[in-house]
Amino acid sequence: MRSEEIRESFLQYFRQRGHRIVESSPLIPQDDPTLLFANAGMNQFKGILLGKEERVFKRAASCQKCLRASGKHNDLEEVGGDGFHHTFFEMLGNWSFGDYYKEEAIGYAWDYSTRILGLPPQRLWVSVYQDDEESYRIWREVIDIPEERIARLGKKENFWMMGELGPCGPCSEIYYDFKPETGEGFNPDSGRFSEIWNLVFIQFSREESGKLSPLPFKSVDTGMGLERVAAVTQGVGSNYETDLFHPLMDWLREISPDGDLYSQRVISDHIRALSFSIAEGVILSNEGRGYVIRRILRRAARYGRLLGLREPFLYKLSSPVVDLMGGVYSELVAKREHIALVIKAEEERFGETLDLGMELFSRVAQRVKGQGGKMVSGQDAFKLYDTYGFPLDLIQVMAKDEGLEVDLEGFSSLMEAQRDKARKAAKFGLGMQVSLGKIPTTKFLGYNTLQAEGKIVWLKRDGESLELALDRTPFYAEQGGQVGDRGEISAPGLKIRVDNTIRRDEATIHLGRLVVGQPREGMEVIAQVDESRRKGMERSHTATHLLQAALRRVLGEHIHQSGSLVEPDRLRFDFTHFKGLNPEEIQAVESLINEKIREDLKVDTYLSPLQEAKAQGAIALFGEKYGEKVRVVRIGDLSLELCGGTHLQSTARIGYFRLDKEEGIAAGVRRIEARVGEKACRLAMEEGELLGRLSQLLKSEPADLEERIRRLLQERAALEKEAQRLRCLSYCQLVEGMVKRATVMNGIKVVREKVEVGSREELLQMGDALRGELGSGVGLLGTVLGDKPALLLLVTRDLVSERGFKAGELIGKVATLMGGRGGGSPHLAQAGGGDVKKLDEVLEGLPSILEGYL
Ligand code: SER
Numbered sequence: 001m002r003s004e005e006i007r008e009s010f011l012q013y014f015r016q017r018g019h020r021i022v023e024s025s026p027l028i029p030q031d032d033p034t035l036l037f038a039n040a041g042m043n044q045f046k047g048i049l050l051g052k053e054e055r056v057f058k059r060a061a062s063c064q065k066c067l068r069a070s071g072k073h074n075d076l077e078e079v080g081g082d083g084f085h086h087t088f089f090e091m092l093g094n095w096s097f098g099d100y101y102k103e104e105a106i107g108y109a110w111d112y113s114t115r116i117l118g119l120p121p122q123r124l125w126v127s128v129y130q131d132d133e134e135s136y137r138i139w140r141e142v143i144d145i146p147e148e149r150i151a152r153l154g155k156k157e158n159f160w161m162m163g164e165l166g167p168c169g170p171c172s173e174i175y176y177d178f179k180p181e182t183g184e185g186f187n188p189d190s191g192r193f194s195e196i197w198n199l200v201f202i203q204f205s206r207e208e209s210g211k212l213s214p215l216p217f218k219s220v221d222t223g224m225g226l227e228r229v230a231a232v233t234q235g236v237g238s239n240y241e242t243d244l245f246h247p248l249m250d251w252l253r254e255i256s257p258d259g260d261l262y263s264q265r266v267i268s269d270h271i272r273a274l275s276f277s278i279a280e281g282v283i284l285s286n287e288g289r290g291y292v293i294r295r296i297l298r299r300a301a302r303y304g305r306l307l308g309l310r311e312p313f314l315y316k317l318s319s320p321v322v323d324l325m326g327g328v329y330s331e332l333v334a335k336r337e338h339i340a341l342v343i344k345a346e347e348e349r350f351g352e353t354l355d356l357g358m359e360l361f362s363r364v365a366q367r368v369k370g371q372g373g374k375m376v377s378g379q380d381a382f383k384l385y386d387t388y389g390f391p392l393d394l395i396q397v398m399a400k401d402e403g404l405e406v407d408l409e410g411f412s413s414l415m416e417a418q419r420d421k422a423r424k425a426a427k428f429g430l431g432m433q434v435s436l437g438k439i440p441t442t443k444f445l446g447y448n449t450l451q452a453e454g455k456i457v458w459l460k461r462d463g464e465s466l467e468l469a470l471d472r473t474p475f476y477a478e479q480g481g482q483v484g485d486r487g488e489i490s491a492p493g494l495k496i497r498v499d500n501t502i503r504r505d506e507a508t509i510h511l512g513r514l515v516v517g518q519p520r521e522g523m524e525v526i527a528q529v530d531e532s533r534r535k536g537m538e539r540s541h542t543a544t545h546l547l548q549a550a551l552r553r554v555l556g557e558h559i560h561q562s563g564s565l566v567e568p569d570r571l572r573f574d575f576t577h578f579k580g581l582n583p584e585e586i587q588a589v590e591s592l593i594n595e596k597i598r599e600d601l602k603v604d605t606y607l608s609p610l611q612e613a614k615a616q617g618a619i620a621l622f623g624e625k626y627g628e629k630v631r632v633v634r635i636g637d638l639s640l641e642l643c644g645g646t647h648l649q650s651t652a653r654i655g656y657f658r659l660d661k662e663e664g665i666a667a668g669v670r671r672i673e674a675r676v677g678e679k680a681c682r683l684a685m686e687e688g689e690l691l692g693r694l695s696q697l698l699k700s701e702p703a704d705l706e707e708r709i710r711r712l713l714q715e716r717a718a719l720e721k722e723a724q725r726l727r728c729l730s731y732c733q734l735v736e737g738m739v740k741r742a743t744v745m746n747g748i749k750v751v752r753e754k755v756e757v758g759s760r761e762e763l764l765q766m767g768d769a770l771r772g773e774l775g776s777g778v779g780l781l782g783t784v785l786g787d788k789p790a791l792l793l794l795v796t797r798d799l800v801s802e803r804g805f806k807a808g809e810l811i812g813k814v815a816t817l818m819g820g821r822g823g824g825s826p827h828l829a830q831a832g833g834g835d836v837k838k839l840d841e842v843l844e845g846l847p848s849i850l851e852g853y854l
Pocket of ligand 1: 040
């Protein structure tokens with residue numbers, strides 16, 4: 001079965017059995033601080049499984065993008081060693097939230113595997129958790145699997161946990177036997193078996209204390225690895241030979257025909273992880289997600305070297321990934337160039353130090369082995385890490401390849417010492433300590449009103465500083481780029497100035513200062529948002545949507561927001577694009593936006609089911625959580641975005657849009673800064689005034705200014721040329737006099753003169769003129785530039801070649817007479833510094849210094 005058919009048949013199978021088909025959530029979870037990347041299909045249902053989120057449906061199925069390269073589920077080290085482990089993979093899963101349980105879950109899995117996938121039952125083995133009699137019984141009696149093909153395993157294999165915290169429970173797994181003919185017993189690690197499906201019976205939540213608390217209802221959470229199932233149904237012994245991988249492997253085999261399989265597998269695995277995560281907007285960095293991805297990339301680059309690939313190559317392999325997977329994951333197609341560009345930039349950056357680091361490492365390894373050792377020292381490892389940018393896990397891989405280990409303790413203590421230094425260097429004041437006790441959820445009223453009554457439900461005071469939450473508020477808390485509201489909270493005898501508003505979980509926190517009175521929990525207050533500031537923000541926010549729409553029209557549909565800041569009448573918008581905008585594009589964007597402002601398009605906001613909004617083409621930020629209803633902001637026929645921010649009612653109120661600046665901020669990411677409304681008008685006015693002043697100054701109409709300035713510049717160039725000519729003339733006369741006044745020592749003409757010039761450049765020009773006039777001799781010119789002495793010494797060619805004079809050497813001696821320093825070639829040298837009052841002494845001192853050479 002082709003992988004596409006597997007995906008489809010799986011979802012269809014469960015759809016027919018009452019399951020809601022849910023889209024994969026993004027690889028980058030937005031609202032789960034315990035996770036860097038989605039690691040299982042159940043992630044997006046965590047809230048439902050824990051009983052914290054409403055169960056809108058009780059059965060679901062999905063095909064989920066997963067990345068297991070960090071945290072509890074980390075398969076990075078396994079990749080390449082066998083044909084079945086990956087960093088990025090797709091997980092097919094079905095769920096019951098307090099609906100069916102073990103018997104149906106096992107029944108579905110068996111039926112789908114044997115009947116739809118057509119796997120021979122005698123090739124399937126299963127495992128159950130050692131204490132799970134119920135599952136054992138179902139497999140044995142209901143499904144009728146012979147006893148010898150059911151294994152009872154311990155916690156490590158058969159008790160599944162999402163992470164250190166969260167949903168967990170016993171599980172039962174289905175394995176495929178690739179070599180039944182060996183006739184031996186069950187050994188899940190032998191390579192003979194591939195685990196294809198994991199059925200978890202979620203019953204507990206693991207708390208911080210380590211305790212397992214029973215959940216309000218029992219759920220089923222299953223996960224089947226698409227790549228593994230593809231390998232089984234396509235009759236190949238490795239995931240890397242399935243249709244999901246072989247175009248990538250073929251590409252690698254073509255450019256490295258003698259390359260080793262291990263490296264080829266690692267690279268073809270890693271390029272998928274890179275392409276998918278970068279498509280979702282991960283920016284490579286030195287921490288968190290960005291570092292996980294950077295490590296994967298650097299690892300892949302190093303394996304490339306092992307294949308003999310010296311030039312950046314990974315970025316070229318990203319396009320085949322897009323070709324292969326783009327049909328299912330359209331985000332890849334939209335980001336094709338961006339992905340390649342980001343990868344290439346990093347490959348180039350790391351490529352510079354990769355060879356040096358590998359070379360250094362091989363010397364270290366030889367040394368260690370030469371001394372009969374087994375351990376790469378913490379210091380050597382840290383140098384590779386710190387100076388050459390080698391991630392620790394890569395250093396470990398390289399050590400392992402040489403049969404060595406890395407002294408992790410030594411490495412960590414150096415790392416800690418460095419962090420300590422950094423901490424001491426960074427001076428920052430700690431803000432007010434905040435207690436993170438549960439704050440009641442706030443109802444937001446600010447879409448429709450800027451003033452409302454509410455009750456104080458949470459309060460934290462530190463002198464005059466206040467943090468407080470109301471049960472309902474019109475204040476918008478900073479989110480989605482839009483900054484928090486300011487304003488006032490008051491009651492009879494009470495006044496609080498609100499300087500900012502932020503979100504904490506589901507609560508809105510007003511940050512401010514007490515002006516007068518004694519706030520108390522339970523007090524009824526009036527909350528009033530600063531209206532003109534909020535209006536400014538709405539102008540910016542609506543304009544930001546227009547900007548995104550305009551960029552897509554002018555530059556293409558690949559434009560995606562990667563960040564934004566919405567302030568009163570000012571905005572910043574970061575987006576993916578692979579090159580800078582040219583003046584025509586900038587103008588086109590600006591004109592289109594202003595045109596849409598003049599058209600006064602209506603801005604509608606409404607709630608809609610996510611799928612419906614997406615089907616209508618709404619632009620969703622990556623990371624928009626799967627949820628039933630989302631807020632959609634529509635501007636005429638131009639723009640449709642999911643957005644929780646506050647907006648104008650129509651575009652005309654933006655007034656005016658001015659693009660200030662366009663620049664690159666990271667590989668493949670551009671930033672636009674713009675002003676709207678009053679700030680844009682003021683900018684235009686200030687520019688007008690400036691133009692007025694310039695016109696006056698240049699006595700010209702604004703329309704003629706450009707021509708006038710061009711002419712002035714031309715005139716200036718002509719004048720400079722003329723001045724130069726005149727200077728030369730006057731230098732000629734001057735140097736004639738100098739040569740006449742020259743002293744003659746042993747038949748050599750020696751000129752020593754104090755001159756007046758405006759710059760070092762002029763001094764050099766005068767020196768040239770003197771050289772021409774002198775014919776044969778030595779010339780020393782002294783001058784004062786600013787208030788510093790400057791010397792120029794020249795020796796004509798004949799004296800250099802015939803008498804061995806060296807201007808550079810001579811000037812050193814001359815300059816010491818005034819305490820200065822100098823140097824240069826044998827023909828020409830300059831000096832400066834020292835005591836300006838000693839300039840005359842220097843000129844007089846030349847002959848005695850020359851004596852030594854004659
Ligand atoms: N959550 C389980 C796993 O990841 C089953 O989907 O294996």
